[in-house]
Amino acid sequence: KNQVEQSPQSLIILEGKNCTLQCNYTVSPFSNLRWYKQDTGRGPVSLTIMTFSENTKSNGRYTATLDADTKQSSLHITASQLSDSASYICVVSLNTGFQKLVFGTGTRLLVSP
């Protein structure tokens, strides 16, 4: 069964600290993996997208990694800011195009002052 699991479910960190969110997937055939940020009351916004051959990709203070062998990904946030408080969703695309996406249920991050 195609599944995406994320951990932790929720996380509280102090402003300025780093954190790492985890994503494990059992999706086949794999096409790519995306990380989305979803602010409260808003739609998800894409942060990064990685294909099978990419190990890491950065977007500002966000760095995503992908290990296609172990089917694991992580999203590292450096020097967290209050505006990083949001849900972070890991999404894996099947090799049939964007249309076939498997969503994780997300990690809810709260950055505290």
Added chain:
Amino acid sequence: DAGVIQSPRHEVTEMGQEVTLRCKPISGHDYLFWYRQTMMRGLELLIYFNNNVPIDDSGMPEDRFSAKMPNASFSTLKIQPSEPRDSAVYFCASKGSLTEAFFGQGTRLTVV
């Protein structure tokens, strides 16, 4: 471009009533998606269109749900009759052939 526009932002209705959610995709995008998001199940694809034609509606939960895309700039998701378990946030997203998908701000539906 103003992005994907959904209306209404919030909808509260009584069980049994008809509910219509609306979406205006980004101009030029040829894919349109309807998703439902709940705490328990996360984001689920309900249906998607390509060039106004429904391609995959296997995610539509029941016959009470229907979606249309009469033209490239407008789509509706209708629930008739609505039930309390339909309460969720409904997102519309659009995508071009060579672009990432962009989500609207969602419609929060509450059926009482």
